[in-house]
Amino acid sequence: MKLLSKTVLLSAAIGFLFILASCGQNGNSSKSGALSKSAAERVFVPPGEYDEFYAFISGGFSGQLTIYGLPSGRLFKIIPVFSLDAEKAYGFNEETKPMLETSYGFIPWDDAHHPDLSQTNGEIDGRWLFINANNTPRIARISLRTFETEEIIEIPNSAGNHSSSFVTENTEYVIAGTRFSIPIPQKDISIEEYKGNFKGTLSFLKVDPETGEMDIAFQILMPGFDYDLTHPGRGKSHGWMFFSTYNTEEANTLLEVNASQNDKDFIAAINWKKAEEFIKEGKYKTMPSKYAHNVYDETSHTATSTMKKGVKVLDASQLPGLVYFLPTPKSPHGCDVDPTGEYIVGSGKLAAALTVHSFTKMLKAIEDKKFDGEAYGIPILNFDAVNAGTVVQPGLGPLHTEFDGKGFAYTTFFISSEVVKWQLGTWKVIDRKPTYYSVGHLMIPGGNSRKPFGKYMVAMNKITKDRYLPTGPEVCQSAQLYDITGDKMELLLDFPTIGEPHYAAAIPASLIKDKSQKIYKLEDNKHPYATKSEKETKVVRNGKDVHIYMTMIRSHFAPDNIEGVKVGDRVYFHVTNLEQDYDVPHGIAMIGARTSELLIMPGQTETFVWEPRQVGVWPFYCTDFCSALHQEMQGYIRVSPRGSNTPLKWSLDGE
């Protein structure tokens, strides 16, 4: 007994000491916690509160654009751009099918790469976002008011539209380039005749300052290299565009070896102000190229596709002063311009160093004619005459660089899987942090502008391996959020992304959130088949075509009983959502219809086609849980045999 009580006493005493000790520790940790918040606290956006930034992350091979909040990493919306989206009927309904038209016909998919935001005076202005399709070259424009794709323009004389869609500092132009050089114009020749016969084009698309509508102003015909990435000059270098190139060897097979032979490839500096002069002077040729221009009209809720013909082409090898080559080591990928417009960073992806060119030195070298030969008539500037500095041994496989506006640059390294922070001017490495794994692009909000918001940096990874719960052979790709306000970068958050997150663009939420459209006004609806009240609903037969002018409002369709449809008819459901209330979309789906649902926003009209193949009575229903009586939102269509004389009639509640 005595021993037991002693033991109890002793353990109680020890316990007390522990409590004391841990109290002390608690005191310490809470003190340091108050000084620097934990990563969890810094990315936590309390329920009901808003994120600080909208991040628009490319959906890569999904063809779409995703919207995430930063710092939370929450996914808000997937905007369909280049691929079909059955959820939103994009490319399925009659209204949006024209958006995916090209000179090759209707294409249901593409590979979306680089989103970029419109700018005014070198600062992001929150009007539009542009994103490129890599496979069948196109550029799309997305409204930052409706968050919908408003326009897609095809780029002729191009293949692999990778160096795209970057915007100049007053959104004068959005840029496209040719990653895969091709015969221009296309012709039937041997692939072995690549050298000298294949060409690339760099396209400058004029952007209407009011509507945002794009038009191909001109293309610059370039030697048959691969034009990889591009960034606009800004500030002092406004008026220039810089493109990285690889395969200056002009190899047409086993490029991983044959295009890695030259010690240096080029960054091509394009003087687009000069190009404008050449255009004015008529020094262009018009090529009879065919390309689709698709525009979605917000009032008719309908897209139209126009086939355009002919582009103005300037031949770089014939027009001195238009293009200069800056030698840059080992197949440069990223080609990034700092916020002042002075430094052009070339990331030779096979080089052990980062090369930085100086815009001022470049102008001087051009003036002093410090050329080391030429390529297809285009002067090659002397490397030492344009080089500003080199970041020595920063890592392996540099790809892309962004800037924080405070004199620092952040470069991704694919092979060594890290982000490296270094200083402009001293070229000294300040910090490095691992990424998980194999980072491609990175993004700082406002990064491609004169005024970056240097608070967060997002790294976009190509590989995740063991980072998340496994989901079979195909696992997610991811983005990682870093705090870059201190000397050292801090990893705050990992979040999965849709498709491959190539590049992203982010903007302070305060610049656009209050302009976000809530509803479409019914009175402004100019859809040719709009029905603006239940009184106007009707069913019209025109041969085998039956047009249903239908409305939807909580919680019924009008009409919801239709008879007189026959097997073999083409039944058009033209459905108008009569709601004028925020966040009250309705959906509609018809049994056996070989298409997607419609998801119709308040005030909008959309159309799908149903071709009944069987006699009977077939239901349709609302697919978006709209209200307490959503389950009651349904209707029937009677389908009679071909040749029967069931009269056409329609009703709602017997009326």
Next chain:
Amino acid sequence: MVSLQILYPFSYLRQVMKLSKILMLTAAILPLFLFILPMWSISLQAPQYPIPLQINIFITHLEGEQEGDIQNFDLMNHYVGMRKLPTEMVEFDIFPFVIGAMSLMGIIFALVGNKKLYLTWFIIMALLGVAGIYDFYLWLYDYGHNLDPRAAIQLLDAYQPPVFGTKQILNFTVRSYPSLGAVFLGIGILLSPVAYYIEKKKERG
């Protein structure tokens, strides 16, 4: 100085007019604000409607605070079988006439300058005010009780918004309060007895 300049017309008025007369004149003019400002507002707030739906009641018509509010009010109400909000009502014809006539009467009374007339105007206005509120109550009662028997949601209780105050009806917090127009009307009505007493006091003094 700017703020004092605003008072110049008033001091000018004071030179040519007695204070009681100015007050009565003001009292008679204030109800005219009802032609441009709403008299009463009823709003519905619910979890799904963090920004409340709100109807502003004018003497001539109803108006939504946000575009679409009237339609959305009706949409909510139709589930319990309430009739649609009216675009035409007898009151919309009578109220402007009554307000206009009473205002004119008040102006004439003020110009005549008889204190007893001031009191008379006050009593008529007060009675009309009470009648107006009673009429509003009857309208709300009718709307809340005269429900479509085929409505999806059958209420155990009446669906009647309060004339004045806040009430929970199903998922909605319903608020019914006077608006700026009624506030001006109220000030006008209350100014007339003040004018009466000032005049009365002066006569005694």
